[in-house]
Every structure is written in structure tokens, then in C-alpha cells.
Amino acid sequence: MNLKATIGMETHVELDTKSKMFCSCEVVETDEPNISVCPTCLGLPGALPVPNKTAIEYIVMLSLGANCNITNEGMFHRKNYFYPDLPKNYQISQFDFPVGVNGFLEIVLDEELHSVEIERVHMEEDTGKSVHIGSGRIDSATSTLLDFNRSGIPLVEVVTKPVISTSKMAVAYIEELRQLVIDLGISKGKLEKGNLRFDANISVANEDSNELGTKVEIKNMNSLKSLEKAIDYEIMRQSKQIEKGESVIQETRHWDENKQVTISMRTKEGSADYRYFSDPDLPNMIIDEEFINNSKKNIQNLPLDKRKTLKESGLSLSDSNYLDKGDKWLYDLYLSTVENTKDSKSTFNFLTGELQGQMRKAEIDELPDWVDSEKISNLINLFETNEVSFTSAKDILAKLLGEDIDPKSYATDNNLIQSSDDEEIKTLVTSVINENQDIVERLEDPEDKLVGFLVGQVMKSSVNKVNPGSVKDILLKELFG
Amino acid sequence: MKPSELFEQVYETASYTESVLHAHLELFYDEGLKLSKESDKRYTKNESLGLLDGIPIAIKDNINIYGYKTTCSSKMLSNYVSPYDATVVTSLKKAGTIFTGKTNLDEFAMGSSTENSAYGPTKNPWNPDFVPGGSSGGSAAVVSAGSAVASLGSDTGGSIRQPASFCGVVGFKPTYGTVSRYGLIAFASSLDQIGPITNTVDDTRIIFNEIQGYDSKDATSITPEYTKLENKKVKVGILKELMQEGVSNESQNEVNKVVNLLKEKGHDVTEISLPLTEMALSVYYLIAPAECSANLSRFDGVRYGIREDASTSYEMMNKTRSVGFGEEVKKRILLGTYALSAGYFDEYYGRALKVRSKIITDFKTAFDKVDFILSPTTPTPAFGFGEKTKNPLEMYLSDLCTIPANLAGLPAISIPTGLSENNLPLSVQIMGKPCSDYSLIDFAESIEEMVEFNFSPNLLKENNES
Numbered sequence: 001m002n003l004k005a006t007i008g009m010e011t012h013v014e015l016d017t018k019s020k021m022f023c024s025c026e027v028v029e030t031d032e033p034n035i036s037v038c039p040t041c042l043g044l045p046g047a048l049p050v051p052n053k054t055a056i057e058y059i060v061m062l063s064l065g066a067n068c069n070i071t072n073e074g075m076f077h078r079k080n081y082f083y084p085d086l087p088k089n090y091q092i093s094q095f096d097f098p099v100g101v102n103g104f105l106e107i108v109l110d111e112e113l114h115s116v117e118i119e120r121v122h123m124e125e126d127t128g129k130s131v132h133i134g135s136g137r138i139d140s141a142t143s144t145l146l147d148f149n150r151s152g153i154p155l156v157e158v159v160t161k162p163v164i165s166t167s168k169m170a171v172a173y174i175e176e177l178r179q180l181v182i183d184l185g186i187s188k189g190k191l192e193k194g195n196l197r198f199d200a201n202i203s204v205a206n207e208d209s210n211e212l213g214t215k216v217e218i219k220n221m222n223s224l225k226s227l228e229k230a231i232d233y234e235i236m237r238q239s240k241q242i243e244k245g246e247s248v249i250q251e252t253r254h255w256d257e258n259k260q261v262t263i264s265m266r267t268k269e270g271s272a273d274y275r276y277f278s279d280p281d282l283p284n285m286i287i288d289e290e291f292i293n294n295s296k297k298n299i300q301n302l303p304l305d306k307r308k309t310l311k312e313s314g315l316s317l318s319d320s321n322y323l324d325k326g327d328k329w330l331y332d333l334y335l336s337t338v339e340n341t342k343d344s345k346s347t348f349n350f351l352t353g354e355l356q357g358q359m360r361k362a363e364i365d366e367l368p369d370w371v372d373s374e375k376i377s378n379l380i381n382l383f384e385t386n387e388v389s390f391t392s393a394k395d396i397l398a399k400l401l402g403e404d405i406d407p408k409s410y411a412t413d414n415n416l417i418q419s420s421d422d423e424e425i426k427t428l429v430t431s432v433i434n435e436n437q438d439i440v441e442r443l444e445d446p447e448d449k450l451v452g453f454l455v456g457q458v459m460k461s462s463v464n465k466v467n468p469g470s471v472k473d474i475l476l477k478e479l480f481g
Numbered sequence: 482m483k484p485s486e487l488f489e490q491v492y493e494t495a496s497y498t499e500s501v502l503h504a505h506l507e508l509f510y511d512e513g514l515k516l517s518k519e520s521d522k523r524y525t526k527n528e529s530l531g532l533l534d535g536i537p538i539a540i541k542d543n544i545n546i547y548g549y550k551t552t553c554s555s556k557m558l559s560n561y562v563s564p565y566d567a568t569v570v571t572s573l574k575k576a577g578t579i580f581t582g583k584t585n586l587d588e589f590a591m592g593s594s595t596e597n598s599a600y601g602p603t604k605n606p607w608n609p610d611f612v613p614g615g616s617s618g619g620s621a622a623v624v625s626a627g628s629a630v631a632s633l634g635s636d637t638g639g640s641i642r643q644p645a646s647f648c649g650v651v652g653f654k655p656t657y658g659t660v661s662r663y664g665l666i667a668f669a670s671s672l673d674q675i676g677p678i679t680n681t682v683d684d685t686r687i688i689f690n691e692i693q694g695y696d697s698k699d700a701t702s703i704t705p706e707y708t709k710l711e712n713k714k715v716k717v718g719i720l721k722e723l724m725q726e727g728v729s730n731e732s733q734n735e736v737n738k739v740v741n742l743l744k745e746k747g748h749d750v751t752e753i754s755l756p757l758t759e760m761a762l763s764v765y766y767l768i769a770p771a772e773c774s775a776n777l778s779r780f781d782g783v784r785y786g787i788r789e790d791a792s793t794s795y796e797m798m799n800k801t802r803s804v805g806f807g808e809e810v811k812k813r814i815l816l817g818t819y820a821l822s823a824g825y826f827d828e829y830y831g832r833a834l835k836v837r838s839k840i841i842t843d844f845k846t847a848f849d850k851v852d853f854i855l856s857p858t859t860p861t862p863a864f865g866f867g868e869k870t871k872n873p874l875e876m877y878l879s880d881l882c883t884i885p886a887n888l889a890g891l892p893a894i895s896i897p898t899g900l901s902e903n904n905l906p907l908s909v910q911i912m913g914k915p916c917s918d919y920s921l922i923d924f925a926e927s928i929e930e931m932v933e934f935n936f937s938p939n940l941l942k943e944n945n946e947s
């Protein structure tokens with residue numbers, strides 16, 4: 001039996017607004033509890049919600065960025081359920097008329113483009129935070145502390161259609177969405193801070209079947225790694241169940257990071273009845289052409305646009321996808337550097353391999369301000385034209401990250417310029433041949449691995465100042481004629 | 482009279498009326514006296530803040546005043562002290578108003594007799610065997626009895642106008658959105674509106690003027706563009722559906738009396754029919770409970786109010802809610818929860834919304850033909866204690882005439898016009914189109930002059946005689 005998995009993602013994006021969704025409390029990042037609260041976000045009797053216009057603009061921007069149709073008259077709904085950290089015991093959300101519907105996000109998997117259809121983009125307010133003492137779970141805690149700093153922070157929920165088929169694709173989708181909200185400037189997009197929180201709906205069915213299998217919702221995946229593992233685990237679990245002829249139960253499961261398994265979270269009987277109804281405290285959101293056009297003004301250079309530019313510079317799709325997801329400065333540095341270098345791939349490799357690697361090692365987050373694309377492209381050109389060896393280029397880069405040097409002058413001053421002078425190389429080659437007669441005798445043909453050893457010896461004696469290509473040519477000529 | 486003298490007088494009245502009426506839940510004597518003396522000084526220095534400076538006004542106990550208890554006459558909030566002022570309270574404070582205290586109501590404003598208060602009912606100043614109406618029964622009784630010069634109430638289905646009528650005073654429900662709801666503990670958000678209860682229409686005008694206006698803290702608040710009347714002679718519609726079976730002859734007679742007076746003055750009076758009015762009560766009893774079922778969810782014992790001990794948080798919330806809420810409140814929460822449930826939503830709440838919007842359209846059409854709509858305020862004068870508690874439907878029917886204005890968001894005023902056979906006050910209600918509040922008040926004032934209602938409650942007479 002061939003089985004296929006179908007995955008739908010529900011992602012909450014925490015918006016980076018100054019104030020909360022329905023009150024003027026500041027959005028704060030702090031461990032000190034309950035310092036940014038007011039009658040509205042505490043659900044005090046008589047307090048009323050007033051929508052945050054910037055948050056609505058951000059939601060419209062995200063909807064546009066995800067290629068959605070915008071609902072011109074959006075509605076706020078109350079989603080009713082009791083939970084101690086939900087101050088009003090209903091959450092202001094959207095139901096019938098979400099801000100954005102029927103969009104898509106283009107994602108890159110290896111060298112292929114895929115489109116992930118978006119069902120809806122809607123606004124929600126965040127809940128407070130429960131800290132369960134004596135247990136991580138509300139049902140077994142001895143007491144629970146509540147912090148309402150988070151209560152009322154604007155969230156956007158982005159829901160895909162069930163169109164994702166693998167864990168890798170789900171990860172690529174989240175990466176794309178994350179980059180989108182960062183490039184739109186509407187969220188910090190930090191997964192570790194919970195700026196993006198995602199649930200996956202997974203079902204497994206026979207490959208030939210037109211119907212989806214039983215849907216299982218997976219929660220509590222805090223990183224892309226756990227998302228990938230949880231999906232893989234869940235597909236495996238459901239597949240085994242089906243292969244054994246057992247049915248999969250519709251339920252919500254919890255990803256256990258320690259045990260690396262999904263665990264049933266006590267099945268909800270049927271689906272919970274949230275008794276959605278239009279919030280009488282809030283008039284409809286009128287999102288007219290003018291509002292949409294104003295929101296559009298703030299949208300530029302989204303991941304998709306960046307990818308196009310990168311591809312046009314000569315990069316492959318996956319390299320473009322890598323760079324459009326990275327830091328903005330790296331993307332900018334690449335584009336300005338590649339204008340002065342010949343090879344986009346080697347520029348990409350040098351920046352993402354050497355530069356990023358050395359910065360990581362040196363624990364530098366930002367490029368020192370004297371390092372610009374001119375110096376970097378000069379450096380790349382030095383080794384690309386064999387003027388310095390790659391090893392020297394790496395050393396020069398390390399130096400450059402520490403102090404303001406000119407790569408070319410530095411290479412000259414420090415005798416790093418490689419010699420292409422055949423006579424000089426010939427002298428070195430002759431002495432290496434003389435010193436390694438035992439090896440020379442064992443050589444059978446030019447393809448022998450020992451040739452490489454001898455080239456290495458010559459390089460070593462030159463302190464890497466000669467061009468290894470020239471060394472090999474001359475060495476072979478000397479040995480085999 | 483100096484403000485402090487007025488305050489002392491009102492407080493003295495309260496000291497003997499309260500023992501009979503139980504209209505105030507709390508009196509703010511010390512602070513009131515202090516503030517009224519400050520007001521004295523302003524008058525001496527000619528720095529009065531305006532017409533309301535130093536005027537003692539009572540506040541319904543579902544409107545928040547900073548530093549004071551706001552109980553909603555519920556056990557649930559018996560210990561709740563508000564950390565903020567409602568917008569209307571801020572406005573009145575700025576105007577120099579002195580608060581006499583907080584007045585009794587049906588728990589969470591759900592009721593028509595004040596019998597649903599967890600702290601015991603309020604009595605009608607005209608006859609303590611009769612209810613003062615509700616839910617703003619305390620606010621109507623204090624004005625009628627003279628233990629406050631005026632009061633604020635809230636009106637969701639008639640909760641200002643019905644008790645005002647039962648107590649022989651003026652009650653005004655403004656256009657929805659003209660008075661901020663910020664700080665009013667919500668019963669049904671799309672229907673709730675704060676308004677004044679006063680002795681005269683002019684007092685109503687003065688208070689309304691102070692509390693109306695856009696408030697950025699209430700998203701349903703509007704920037705009103707009040708309409709003006711072009712002619713001195715107005716067109717008045719008599720709503721046929723509120724002049725038939727179900728409305729007592731006594732109540733209908735008051736309307737007829739006013740109609741004759743209006744005709745004498747040359748106003749144009751015609752009968753109009755709005756058939757959906759007959760469905761208003763049913764629509765109201767789906768929409769109001771549905772909204773209240775969510776509005777009252779926040780009372781869970783977690784952050785404020787009473788808390789019952791239990792071993793888990795859910796058990797605690799459950800127990801707190803069963804102990805904290807009274808019967809009527811629970812009944813309406815259940816009703817509303819049911820009306821919003823999956824499978825029933827379309828049939829009940831959804832359909833109620835459709836009829837509501839039809840009612841709004843019908844009123845709009847009616848107001849193309851008439852300036853005002855006249856009707857009784859209540860189907861009967863005040864009823865006796867316990868008379869309707871056994872039969873909720875009969876109790877609900879006492880809001881028959883007032884509910885349509887809430888559903889359509891219209892301004893409506895009740896003014897006393899006469900006495901019943903039992904010597905209880907009777908009133909008429911006048912409804913206007915949205916934002917006709919000031920012209921409605923003007924027109925009501927002209928009727929007030931015509932009818933010359935010069936009676937006062939027995940309670941006062943007895944005391945004045947003694």
C-alpha cells in the first residue's frame with residue numbers, strides 16, 4: 001500500500017506594533033509580569049476594545065504579500081472559550097470575513113518552485129501567559145501564575161490549504177513566511193521568541209484516494225527542526241496505524257521535544273463549539289481602496305522579488321533562496337560585490353562560506369563598517385585571478401574583519417602575491433624532486449596521487465606564494481617530459 | 482442655595498427615604514460634602530464650572546467610579562472596587578457634579594423590577610408595595626424621592642424609561658453611540674446606552690449635553706450630527722402595534738390625552754403601523770442574552786470579584802459562577818449560549834439579526850413620514866412585588882414598548898403624564914430618528930408643559946406633613 005501525507009499549516013505571527021491590538025498598552029519584552037496592562041487587556045468590567053489601525057494595516061500588508069484577495073468589509077468576531085489566561089474568556093478574532101483570502105506563497109525546494117495555497121489571513125488577539133507551578137500542564141499544576149503583558153498583542157493567523165506533502169516543504173513554507181513578515185517589516189520574525197508559532201494538521205491516506213485521511217493536529221513545535229521531526233514522526237505513526245489496519249483518531253497531539261514523539265492531548269469531543277459571533281463592541285473594518293493603496297506603499301522587495309534579482313545575477317534557485325532568507329546586509333553585499341566580480345557562484349560561496357563562517361567564529365553579528373563591497377570584491381578577484389592563494393585570501397579576510405586594510409596592498413606588503421615566474425618555480429620544483437627521490441621513483445603516471453603530494457611540497461617550500469596550477473604543470477613537465 | 486446646602490438637603494432626604502426604598506447601595510457622604518464645599522468656593526469666586534457644578538447626581542451601580550465599588554447588584558462583584566472612571570463619570574466630574582452614591586439595579590441590569598438585585602429590591606416611592614421598575618430602579622427611585630437631583634441609568638431594553646415611568650420622572654435613552662459606553666459594565670453591547678433620569682426635561686437636556694459626544698475609548702461611539710426641526714408644527718406618528726391588546730387602557734389613555742393636546746396645538750398626528758414591532762420582544766430576547774453570554778464570561782473568579790475554592794482552575798471558575806450569579810442572570814446566559822450554539826445559530830441568533838435589521842429599515846421608512854413616534858412607555862403602571870417573578874414572560878412584556886428603540890438605536894424619552902387608578906404614575910414615550918436627540922428633548926419639553934404633571938410621591942408628602 002502506498003500512502004501519502006497531506007499537511008496544512010496554521011501559523012500565528014506576532015506583529016511588531018508599538019501598542020497592543022485593542023488598547024494603548026505598550027508591547028513589552030520583559031520577564032517582569034503584568035507591567036503593561038490596563039482595564040481593556042485585563043478584561044475589567046466595563047472596559048472596551050478599540051482597534052489598532054497600524055495592526056490592521058500590517059494584516060493587510062501580509063495579506064497582500066501572500067497574494068490574497070482583501071475583504072473590503074472585515075468583521076471582528078468573538079471566539080468563546082474559558083481559559084484562565086484569556087481575560088474576557090473570549091478572544092477577539094475573525095471568522096466569516098477574514099482580512100485576506102485565497103492567496104499563495106511561492107516556495108523553493110532544492111531547485112524547484114512550489115506554490116503553497118493560503119486559505120486565509122486573519123487577525124487575532126494574543127492571550128496572557130500561564131505559568132503552571134508544579135507541572136507544565138494546567139491539569140496537574142499545584143498553582144498557576146498569570147502574566148497579562150502578552151494579553152492583547154496583535155497576532156495574524158495564516159492558514160494554508162492542505163497542500164503540503166512533506167516535512168521539508170513545511171519547513172520551506174515557514175521559512176518563506178518568516179522572511180515575508182520580516183521583509184514587510186511587520187514582525188521581528190524570531191522563532192525562538194515565539195514571534196512565529198505554528199501548528200500542523202497532518203493526515204495520511206492511500207495514494208490513490210481522492211479523500212484526505214483523518215486529520216491530526218500537532219502543537220508545541222518551537223523550532224523548524226522540531227517541526228520537521230514532528231511531521232516526520234507523525235506521518236510514520238499514522239502510516240503504521242493504517243498499515244496495521246487500525247484507524248487514526250482525530251485529535252490534537254503535542255510534540256514532546258525530549259522524547260521526540262507526539263503525545264495525545266486528551267481528545268476533544270468532536271470539535272469545540274466556539275460560538276463565534278460578530279463582536280458588538282467593534283464596528284466592521286472598512287478596508288477600502290485608499291487603505292489598501294496606502295498599505296501597498298510600504299511593501300517592497302519581498303523574498304520573491306529578491307529571489308528574482310538574485311537569479312538574474314546568475315545564481316541557482318536554491319542559492320537565491322538561501323540568500324533571500326538571510327540577513328539584509330548579506331543580500332545587499334552580495335549584489336554590490338557581484339557587480340565587480342566575474343563569478344556569481346564563487347562570490348556566493350565566498351560570502352556565505354568564508355565570510356559568514358569567519359564572522360560566526362569571531363562572534364561578529366554585523367560587518368565592520370570599513371568592510372565594503374569594493375574591498376570584498378577586490379579580495380575575491382585576488383584569488384580568482386590566482387594572485388593570491390585561497391588560503392591567503394582567507395587570511396586576508398580574517399585580517400580585514402579585525403582592522404581596516406586594503407586587501408591588495410596587504411597581500412603585497414606581506415608577500416602573499418603568488419609567483420607565476422616559471423624560473424622561480426622551476427628552481428623550487430628541482431629541489432623538491434631532489435629531496436624526494438624515493439617518491440619520484442615510485443611514480444607511475446601523471447595521474448598518480450603522489451603528484452599531489454609533490455605539488456604540496458613545492459607550495460610549502462614557497463610558503464604558498466606560488467600558483468599551484470603552474471607548479472603542477474612544471475612538475476609534470478620535469479617528471480614526464 | 483449653596484451646593485453644600487443642597488447636598489445636605491439631598492442627603493437628609495436620603496437618610497429617611499433610604500430606609501424604606503433601598504435605592505442607593507452606597508452613599509458617598511464624606512466625599513460628597515467635601516466636593517460640594519469646593520463647589521461653594523467656586524460659586525463665591527464666580528468660577529462655577531457650569532450648570533452642573535455642585536449638583537448631586539446618583540450613579541447606577543453598573544457604571545464605574547474610580548475608587549468605589551461597582552457591584553452591578555451581583556454577589557459576583559460584591560468586593561470589586563473599580564480602578565478607573567467611566568467616560569460619563571469623567572465628564573460629570575469635570576462639570577463639577579457631586580455623586581450622591583451608587584444606585585440599586587437588577588443584577589447586571591437584567592430585569593424590569595429591581596427584584597433581581599442580590600442586595601434586595603428597591604421600593605417605589607409612590608407606594609412601597611410596588612416595584613420601581615428596572616433595571617435602573619434605584620436611579621429612578623432616588624430622583625423621584627429627592628435623594629438625588631438627577632441620576633444616570635443604563636437602558637438596554639427600556640431600563641431607563643420603564644423605571645422612570647414607574648416612578649413618575651423623566652427618563653431618556655439617547656441615540657446609540659452618542660454617549661460613551663466606556664466604563665459601563667456591558668449587558669448587551671449593541672443595545673446598551675447610558676442616559677439621564679431627571680425631574681424635568683430641561684434637567685435631562687443639561688445632563689445629556691454634558692455626557693454626549695465622541696469618545697475614542699468606545700469604538701461604537703459616533704461624532705453625532707444632531708438634526709434640527711424645520712417646523713414648529715411637527716408630524717407625530719402613533720404606533721398602532723403599541724395601542725392594542727397587551728397594552729392597558731390606562732396606558733393607552735395617556736397617549737390619547739397627549740394626542741388631543743398636540744392636535745389642539747396644531748400638530749399633525751397620524752396612526753402608523755410597523756408590524757415587526759410585534760417581533761421586537763422575541764428578537765430582543767435572542768440578541769440580548771447572546772451578547773450577555775459572552776459579556777459576562779469575564780466574571781470567572783480569576784482576576785477580581787469573588788472566588789470559590791476548588792481543586793482545579795476550571796472547577797473554581799464553575800463554582801464561582803454558580804455561586805456568584807443569580808437565577809435571572811444564569812437563565813439569560815444559558816439562553817444566549819444556546820442561541821449561539823452550532824446548529825442553532827442560524828435558526829435563532831442569525832434570524833434575530835435579520836429581523837433586527839428589517840426593524841431598523843422599517844423605522845427609517847416611518848421617519849420619512851413623521852418626525853416623532855408616540856406610544857405608552859409601559860403597558861401598565863408599576864406592578865406589585867412578586868407579581869411577575871413567577872412568570873418571566875409577563876415580566877419581559879413590561880418592556881414591550883421600550884425595546885424597539887434599543888433594537889433600532891433610536892433616541893427615546895419617557896415623560897410622566899398622569900396617574901393611574903391606584904395613584905401610580907403613567908407616562909408616554911416619544912421616539913425620534915437617530916441623532917434627533919436635542920429636537921426630541923425640545924418636543925418632549927413642549928409636551929411636558931402641555932400636560933402639567935404636578936404630582937409627587939406619597940412618601941415625600943407624608944414626610945413633609947409630619
Ligand SMILES: [Zn+2]
Nearest residue numbers: 023025038041
Ligand atoms: Zn492594555
